[in-house]
Amino acid sequence: MTGLTPRAYGHFRRILLAGALLASAATAMAQAASPTGLWQTIDDKTGQPKAVVQIVEDSDGTLSGKVLNGLGSNDDPNRRCTACTDSRKDQLMKGMTIINGMKPDGDTWDGGEILDPENGKIYKCKMHLEDGGQKLVVRGYIGISLLGRSQTWIRQQ
Incomplete structure (x- = not known):
């Protein structure tokens, strides 16, 4: 990503990963419900x-x-x-x-x-x-x- 420092880019990647994990957990919970x-x-x-x-x-x-x-x-x-x-x-x-x-x-x-x-x-x-x-x-x-x-x-x- 242009314009982001390596540190900001690392934070951005962690946020994307957390969002993907939350979406996966929500899907699993919906199936379980x-x-x-x-x-x-x-x-x-x-x-x-x-x-x-x-x-x-x-x-x-x-x-x-x-x-x-x-x-x-x-x-x-x-x-x-x-x-x-x-x-x-x-x-x-x-x-x-x-x-x-x-x-x-x-x-x-x-x-x-x-x-x-x-x-x-x-x-x-x-x-x-x-x-x-x-x-x-x-x-x-x-x-x-x-x-x-x-x-x-x-x-x-």
């Missing part, structure tokens, strides 16, 4: 990994999630939702949207639905982040949140 991304689902009954779900923000600001692939005994790419009773009946589970309509509500996301492809039932859904955004607690319920069950999903890199 949002459930968007890839999640390994964990079966609440067996404790075993079941699938990888991708949660994205839709154009209307709500969140939805789709199955990218199954894990373990659920890894058959031709597996279908035979228990589903809506338009997803007999559709491939891989690529299927199982979460939709989730809206931010403070530190939680609520107001949407989640499909359990194992039994074909659709539940109201709410979710929140834990462990600095590395875990997502997903609760499916009928009526009120107390009448349901939760799974803790693990963020994938």
Whole structure:
């Protein structure tokens, strides 16, 4: 840079580096504050990994999630939702949207639905982040949140 002393140039470089580090940290914090991304689902009954779900923000600001692939005994790419009773009946589970309509509500996301492809039932859904955004607690319920069950999903890199 012309017109700067070596000392001033050194200060300028440190300020630019600090700004870049702050921008990087802000991006990481924004990701940690949002459930968007890839999640390994964990079966609440067996404790075993079941699938990888991708949660994205839709154009209307709500969140939805789709199955990218199954894990373990659920890894058959031709597996279908035979228990589903809506338009997803007999559709491939891989690529299927199982979460939709989730809206931010403070530190939680609520107001949407989640499909359990194992039994074909659709539940109201709410979710929140834990462990600095590395875990997502997903609760499916009928009526009120107390009448349901939760799974803790693990963020994938």
